[in-house]
Amino acid sequence: MKKFNSLLARFMLVLLALHGLMGAFTLLRMTTFNWKPLSYTLLAALLLHGILGILLSKDAVREGMRTGRWYLKENASFWLIRLSGFVILLSVWFHITAYTTTVNGVFFLREFTTLRFFSQIIFISAILIHLLCATKPWMIKRGLLKYEERTADYILVYSIFSVLFLFALISYFIYWNF
Numbered sequence: 001m002k003k004f005n006s007l008l009a010r011f012m013l014v015l016l017a018l019h020g021l022m023g024a025f026t027l028l029r030m031t032t033f034n035w036k037p038l039s040y041t042l043l044a045a046l047l048l049h050g051i052l053g054i055l056l057s058k059d060a061v062r063e064g065m066r067t068g069r070w071y072l073k074e075n076a077s078f079w080l081i082r083l084s085g086f087v088i089l090l091s092v093w094f095h096i097t098a099y100t101t102t103v104n105g106v107f108f109l110r111e112f113t114t115l116r117f118f119s120q121i122i123f124i125s126a127i128l129i130h131l132l133c134a135t136k137p138w139m140i141k142r143g144l145l146k147y148e149e150r151t152a153d154y155i156l157v158y159s160i161f162s163v164l165f166l167f168a169l170i171s172y173f174i175y176w177n178f
Contacts, residue, residue, distance in 0.1 A: 005052040006141065008045060009134075015042040016127070020161060024168035029175075043092070050089045057082055077133050084130035091126060094119040112176040120169050128162045 019042050025031045060078070064070040072079055098116045101108050110116070135154045139147035 001052060002056060005049060005056065006138065008049050008052070009138070012042065012045045012049060013131075015045060017161060020165050024164050027168040027172040043096070046088070046092060050085060053082065053085050077137065081130060081133045081137075084126045084133065087126040088123070088130060091119060091123040095123050112173055114173075114177075117169070117173045121166070124162060124165050124169070128158060131158045 015038065019038055022031070022033065022035065022038070026034065060075075070079075094116070097110075098120055099110060099112070101110055132155060135151050135158075136147065139151055139154075144150055
């Protein structure tokens with residue numbers, strides 16, 4: 001199950017990059033291309049990854065409940081990955097409903113309010129935190145000897161994508177409100 005979840009995470013990284021780039025270019029009004037199957041595939045993969053993450057974490061939670069010792073400092077990265085994953089699962093609904101709605105089969109843009117803006121900032125931040133915390137353990141699990149160099153490369157790529165996504169989000173918010 002761990003190996004499948006790792007493969008699923010890599011697949012999700014590709015889907016997330018494509019979805020994020022398409023979304024950013026759409027918010028920047030550079031394209032109107034909208035590929036729903038990609039979004040639905042990413043959502044299904046996200047839900048499956050979340051379920052597998054919960055199943056893989058149940059032993060640690062059960063042991064913490066039994067003994068009362070959670071080892072939060074020692075396993076800070078482990079628990080931060082779980083917490084950020086939980087925030088992602090909660091905020092994905094706000095992401096799905098933030099931009100568009102359908103009324104009687106007609107597609108409409110929603111007003112992009114301050115609340116929707118901040119919900120998307122939280123969503124992007126939770127994804128970035130999840131990726132940053134999970135990169136080092138993922139590299140070690142893959143058996144990479146020089147994981148520090150690769151980890152830095154991945155963090156740079158995640159950061160560049162996040163800056164692009166945040167720039168698109170901020171410009172879209174300004175477009176709607178000013």
